[in-house]
């Protein structure tokens with residue numbers, strides 16, 4: 306698909322016309338200093354002055370050059386999606402107003418994004434316009450990672466930014482390694498003028514350094530990243546105005562503030578080599594903080610399989626990569642200095658390896674391409690609209706806490722030669738609730754009479770709800786059933802003995818079981834995550850991040866745990882309907898065609 310991608314900044318506009326699949330560019334426009342007498346743009350190798358031009362004027366003037374080729378859809382980068390936009394979304398007047406209402410979250414960027422959207426929608430009214438949000442990839446941050454330790458009623462939370470880039474390079478890295486992103490724990494370091502780092506655990510963002518605004522986290526070109534909030538209060542008390550503090554932290558800090566010679570790392574590296582102490586300190590602070598975050602994110606994910614550097618600094622500065630990656634052997638990351646020195650990524654060679662052959666952790670440089678990432682998301686939405694043509698309701702099953710056992714575990718807990726006995730069949734063919742129950746032994750308390758489910762499995766697994774976790778005093782990650790690597794252990798007590806599992810306690814990822822035929826009907830595939838709308842007791846509710854599990858033997862059913870069912874007041878017999886499909890998602894907030902009765 307040919308997609309026109311717009312990235313509208315406060316005084317700039319970037320437009321790319323590209324093939325969503327190959328990434329090949331057909332046309333590109335770059336406009337600068339908009340709304341000033343020096344406004345100009347470049348397109349087709351020509352540089353044109355257009356004094357005083359705004360986004361609309363540049364688009365109008367350049368449109369014939371851009372639309373000489375057929376276009377199927379227009380994608381708009383939108384910096385902030387607030388709490389509601391977690392997917393690429395088809396733009397209409399309602400969505401545009403909802404984005405406008407988010408202005409206070411990104412006062413510089415949102416008005417600029419909207420200027421681009423309004424101009425393009427007016428000039429190209431016949432095409433679908435789709436917004437792709439910087440924050441959307443991070444909508445999977447667990448509550449513990451997105452919450453600040455301040456009163457929740459104040460309404461602040463971590464959103465994260467650079468989503469299309471983190472998602473794109475993590476997928477590029479997985480493709481290069483010939484692995485599924487859902488099998489990898491990747492740390493992506495987007496180091497440009499703005500910089501952020503993300504922990505991508507099995508395909509989902511679980512931690513990221515930018516927060517409620519793009520000011521938190523790493524040292525950036527002119528932004529401070531992390532500072533003690535006490536410093537802000539001190540600056541304000543000492544007489545600085547809010548605008549002065551804002552300017553210091555957003556425009557006068559980071560590399561520029563530390564070095565005193567501007568924000569471009571190339572100049573800073575040159576001067577540091579010549580002995581400039583301030584420039585040396587700038588590089589040291591930047592790389593030290595990045596190392597600190599890599600260590601922290603490896604700890605968050607219980608290990609790391611790949612570290613990826615991208616954007617202007619990540620792709621080009623061998624010095625930064627060297628300072629960050631030396632002495633990471635303790636993590637299993639062995640860095641090859643020669644490969645680092647020679648690394649050169651390009652559109653034709655988008656990924657280069659920096660690790661030694663005996664390194665367990667892969668270290669990569671990957672060329673980011675935000676326009677291509679946006680074009681890919683837009684194409685999915687533009688084509689995915691048809692995939693929900695058939696959208697029959699999905700029955701909802703409530704999954705109470707339960708235990709899966711191996712035969713060896715059955716014998717340890719119930720006695721030698723013991724076999725599980727069936728009490729009642731479950732909705733999934735071949736599965737059954739057993740007469741047998743066990744005590745789950747926690748750090749704080751025990752839970753008695755937890756039902757064992759049959760048949761026996763190759764690995765033991767204990768599935769509990771968040772409430773159970775706190776009751777037991779053990780922190781269990783959200784995982785797909787069967788995926789117990791790096792999960793906490795747990796002790797089980799049965800009539801014949803005790804068994805301590807080294808791993809196996811999970812909080813089950815809400816999921817939908819379906820057959821391959823169902824998957825085709827809904828236009829989804831195994832491992833996709835989707836949104837499901839439910840209307841229970843008259844309340845509209847959408848469950849995000851629901852995983853699709855496909856197997857010949859499955860019966861169509863969505864499984865949520867008891868906490869989720871209680872919170873949503875869901876009871877047996879309720880149904881849900883898919884409102885989006887595909888990993889990375891579809892926009893179509895198709896208000897559902899299901900009948901809650």
Ligand code: AMP
Pocket residue numbers: 496497498499526568569570571574616617618621622
């Ligand atoms: P971006 O925002 O991704 O375009 O990154 C821009 C930044 O990348 C510039 O301001 C530089 O600090 C940095 N950069 C680009 N090329 C190099 C290079 N060869 N060496 C060091 N830093 C570079």
